[in-house]
Amino acid sequence: MERLTIKEALKEDYIGQKITVCGWIRTRRESKGFVFIVLSDGSAQETMQLVISGVLSAKNYIHRCNTGAAIKATGVLRESPAKGQQYEMDVSDIEVFGESDQDLYPLQKKGHTFEFLREIGHLRARTNTFGAIFRIRNILADSVHQFFRERGFVWVHTPIITSGDCEGAGELFTVTSLDFSNLPRSGDASVDFSRDFFGRKTYLTVSGQLEAEFLAMSLGKVYTFGPTFRAENSNTTRHLSEFWMVEPEMAFADLSDDMKLAEDFIRFLCARVLEGGENELAFLEAHYKRISREEIRRLAETEFIHIPYTDAIRELQNAPVIFEFPVSWGSDLQSEHEKYLTDEVMKGPVIVTDYPKELKAFYMRMNDDGKTVAAMDVLAPRIGEIIGGSQREERLSVLKDRMREMRIPMESLQWYLDLRRFGSAPHAGFGLGFERLVQYLTGMVNIRDVIPCPRAPGNI
């Protein structure tokens, strides 16, 4: 089908030329001599105004051109004589591919609530807000690969089905092919997973980190970018049951290398989204006023503030505000504490480092003080934690001690310990919740609005 996308067509080059565009009708306005149609095809934030006048408007098919209908329009592109758009098409021919019953089509010209749009997930991408979000999501996903490719990282594909029941990252979804109406039982009446598909109990992955570690310990610098699953019963604006995570892992790197990578990464993504998503960001900024291009530009240019956990606690204890949860060394930072640090004190992202070992996973490297580990969390304003990372414990005996302390079963992780037995080396990495980043940069309030098909408890 010979046609231009609206993104391609809205250029000076085509003025005076006869072109064809396809798309879905956003709105139609009629007056006696004219019909105005706003057409969108998803290629850009901009829409094409179609002007139908005179003889053509009398043709009966124009009545089939309702909100939501898919059409092909051919005509001459010209500068618009009216305010509101730079160019418009003087339509000479229209073909209707698919009509849209106005009594049933749920999208109106007027704005809808996000709650309502979530109920019609298959149609919400046709709105200008969701079009903008999903195009920005694409720019960011593309930029993730670009960033790591430019720095010599290997994109590795870690498994989605795992046997790992000891990664300590929350509740897991069980994967099984057992017949639920006839479950095999062991002697004690529990389900006998040795007769399941893989011969043992399996789960959807909660993180590709452990696998990324063995790949980093052979390929040097690697990253994963793929779906991740948590069966936590979390009902918040910043959790999903299925989300995408970016997890770089570097051999011969320590915590400061890790932090530098995380910072460079976020700054790079900000710069790229400003470049490629200018119109989308401008639209979201104008409509929702949650984040500005100026703020993203600042983010792309400024160094993040680093603060050790111990200093952060002191800062919070001296804060001239009353927190609901008390602040004390050894307790985790609550949402309100994180928000105070990012929104009030630093007015931007903050990297908190060196948390008490009790608050963090078994694989994080023990610091010399014996009390804290080489961990770092990147906290973003409004959203909270978007990155969690650490230098990994490379010393076999220290790691084994930690696993015993935290009652991590060692049998199934012998391969992980092997990495410390054979050519162990300092290494570090982090995990970034991709949707949280999209959420932060688009200013969306609810994380369910930055992924096409959000998965959440009781909601599929």
Next chain:
RNA sequence: UCCCGGGUAGCUCAGUCGGCAGAGCAGGUGGCUGUUAACCACCCUGUCGGGGGUUCGAAUCCCUCCCCGGGAGCCA
């Protein structure tokens, strides 16, 4: 999972003390010579979330379940 707030027309919401089910928008029809969430007139629209109870009478009061939103926890 816990704590709040909600569920009334396709959408957003009002509905007083328990007494006839409402508005704006959308949609339909007509009008209007350039509209921008167009405008003007008329018309159409209901399992008041489900079930049970109190009452002469329930959208309204009580019980219960479901769903949605916000916050918290868990985390990315």
